[in-house]
Amino acid sequence: MSSNPSAAPAFRIAPSILSADFARLGEEVRAIEAAGADLVHFDVMDNHYVPNLTVGPMVCAAVRPHVSLPIDVHLMVRPVDRLVADFAKAGANLISFHPEASEHVDRSLSLIRDAGCRAGLVLNPATPLNCLDHVMDRLDLILLMSVNPGFGGQSFIASTLPKLAAVRERIDAHVAAGGQPIWLEVDGGVKLDNIAQIARAGADTFVAGSAVFGAPDADGGYRGVISRFRAALQESIGEGGRENGE
Ligand code: DX5
Ligand code: ZN
Numbered sequence: 001m002s003s004n005p006s007a008a009p010a011f012r013i014a015p016s017i018l019s020a021d022f023a024r025l026g027e028e029v030r031a032i033e034a035a036g037a038d039l040v041h042f043d044v045m046d047n048h049y050v051p052n053l054t055v056g057p058m059v060c061a062a063v064r065p066h067v068s069l070p071i072d073v074h075l076m077v078r079p080v081d082r083l084v085a086d087f088a089k090a091g092a093n094l095i096s097f098h099p100e101a102s103e104h105v106d107r108s109l110s111l112i113r114d115a116g117c118r119a120g121l122v123l124n125p126a127t128p129l130n131c132l133d134h135v136m137d138r139l140d141l142i143l144l145m146s147v148n149p150g151f152g153g154q155s156f157i158a159s160t161l162p163k164l165a166a167v168r169e170r171i172d173a174h175v176a177a178g179g180q181p182i183w184l185e186v187d188g189g190v191k192l193d194n195i196a197q198i199a200r201a202g203a204d205t206f207v208a209g210s211a212v213f214g215a216p217d218a219d220g221g222y223r224g225v226i227s228r229f230r231a232a233l234q235e236s237i238g239e240g241g242r243e244n245g246e
Helices: 022-034 057-066 081-089 105-113 160-176 195-201 220-240
Strands: 012-015 040-045 071-076 094-097 118-123 141-145 181-189 205-207
Touching: 012 141, 012 220, 022 040, 022 057, 040 057, 057 071, 057 081, 071 081, 071 118, 081 094, 081 105, 094 141, 094 160, 105 118, 118 181, 141 160, 160 181, 160 195, 195 205, 195 220, 205 220
Parallel strands: 012 040, 012 205, 040 071, 071 094, 094 118, 118 141, 141 181, 181 205
Antiparallel strands: none
């Protein structure tokens, strides 16, 4: 991708079901697939690692037959390892976790890949980048939180922008040195008025909960907001590409 500067970056939109109608989850995930989403972002909260409680592998398995999109499981749980196997069995395609929540980060990453899923690490707003230092070759995804995890509908934390640019540099250097591609995902407070700026900072995968599931029908509902996201992302490429000098 960015090792070839002439190639347009691939952008992915991942609606977070945290803001969906939980009484109609099957219908909701079918609707986001029909509306042009790229991934289903599945937020798992345990009331220990984060102060909220959501859904587990049983709900992932129940949703699985309703979509062909990859399911992007974001584990906000401690401990991590037991749930990796359960989510892999439940049909997850990507599984990411917070390094603070695992006693053995390298082992948890291996468990995810050994279970046939793509592996990701999630960095909270105050988590330093040095936790990436020795695991770049084990990652398929780096997810930067642009809010503190636990709730949808919070405001984007601006210091995520320079952090994204710094991670983009690390990924590009890793790929240039022959490493595998790594997606750079951002989660929290992504809206129509900031997605272009976030893309220019280096993100390629965008989680959006309230912006998608709260989209008014009068504005075209889920399809309307996803196509406006794509238009803003296209424009961000037109405006000179990424801000870190690409
Ligand atoms: C927060 C979750 C996010 C959240 C995003 O802990 O990980 O995925 O649902 O919601 P919005 O887009 O509303 O900030
Ligand atoms: Zn999330």
